[in-house]
Amino acid sequence: MPDTGSDTGSAQGVLVLAATPIGQTGDAPPRLAAELAAADVVAAEDTRRLKRLTSELGVTLTGRVVSYFEGNESARTPVLLAALLAGERVVLVTDAGMPSVSDPGYRLVVAAVEHDIRVTAVPGPSAVLTALAVSGLPVDRFCFEGFLPRKAGERSRRLSGLLREERTMVFFEAPHRTQAALAAMAESWGGDRAAAVCRELTKTHEEVRRGPLADLVAWAAEGVRGEVTIVVAGALARAEVDSDPESLRAAVAEEEASGATRKEAIADVARRSGVPRREVYDLVHR
Structure with missing residues (x-):
């Protein structure tokens, strides 16, 4: 009892x-x-x-x-x-x-x-832990992000906010939106980012597709059925940045060129360099 x-x-x-x-x-x-x-x-x-x-x-x-x-x-x-x-x-x-x-x-x-x-x-x-375990991606640190927004703009903003996430990420997704979600991930994080799509976990037609996001987008174009869990590798750890003015400006410019907003770039460079965010801001806008 x-x-x-x-x-x-x-x-x-x-x-x-x-x-x-x-x-x-x-x-x-x-x-x-x-x-x-x-x-x-x-x-x-x-x-x-x-x-x-x-x-x-x-x-x-x-x-x-x-x-x-x-x-x-x-x-x-x-x-x-x-x-x-x-x-x-x-x-x-x-x-x-x-x-x-x-x-x-x-x-x-x-x-x-x-x-x-x-x-x-x-x-x-748990679909989260089961997918993580069979994905073949790092499991020492991970985060669960649930379902992505259905609207393209909101989904893009959510993914942009995860651009520098270094932990392995786990998502739930509806089968008819799986390709769109994978395509949005590839656009935001690069088609070479490693991922796995886990379909119908523990069921008769269980399937785990592993590969770079670009390949998974092409695979999903044929249609996806069943319950879907997506596991995506985190971003590679960013190297530290020297604290001299030229290095800081160059690092911010590099972040922006890779798709980060000015605000996101300054925050990331401040964290990696140990320089206060306000000082990095002043250097960039000086």
């Missing part, structure tokens, strides 16, 4: 963020079935998927089942919070992976924390 202990208030309930399989039902963590069976309330992103999952796990739900998805998250959060305050155990599941990671759940977690309600998790499958 699940641990029903609480942190500070025994009268309050517990919010359980339960990870669900991203492909194979057999990957479900052992605690998932026990938590679902013991829940007073199960909040599910898709109640139909929950029904299939519980059937495959051989679980009979005894608690109430409510939908909790992007469209009703704001309105349903106070209802679930009331259940928690009344002492109920609320288990939150999404379609795949960990709730609140690019899925509904964050609002409820914040509300629970604000009311000193215990929040715990059933750890399990």
Whole structure:
């Protein structure tokens, strides 16, 4: 049975963020079935998927089942919070992976924390970590960037802001926007940047395509199907810059020539040289 202990208030309930399989039902963590069976309330992103999952796990739900998805998250959060305050155990599941990671759940977690309600998790499958592990790219330092903006201009600005990111980056993307996302990355960071597109992870038709962004753009032109996670190598570490005026001006000019804005170039050169940003600014504009 699940641990029903609480942190500070025994009268309050517990919010359980339960990870669900991203492909194979057999990957479900052992605690998932026990938590679902013991829940007073199960909040599910898709109640139909929950029904299939519980059937495959051989679980009979005894608690109430409510939908909790992007469209009703704001309105349903106070209802679930009331259940928690009344002492109920609320288990939150999404379609795949960990709730609140690019899925509904964050609002409820914040509300629970604000009311000193215990929040715990059933750890399990993660598309982010799975894609990172199989990508063949550095895993010692990474960041998760979620979904890119759908509009081209906003997407370009987001990618420009990641131009100097040295950590390996992980993105989620819809299959019909995968080629556009890869093309925008190649335009912003260069077609030779190493990347991997991970499709249908852990499923029957799992596929991992590795290569420079330019090659992946050409591959995606044929169409991409299924759940997609993109992993991209970070920028190479930038060399330090000498602090003499001519070196600083030249470094800023080089950054601008590579696509950075004047503001971004000055900030980067200031960091690499150890010279205050204001001094670099004055040198460039003098």
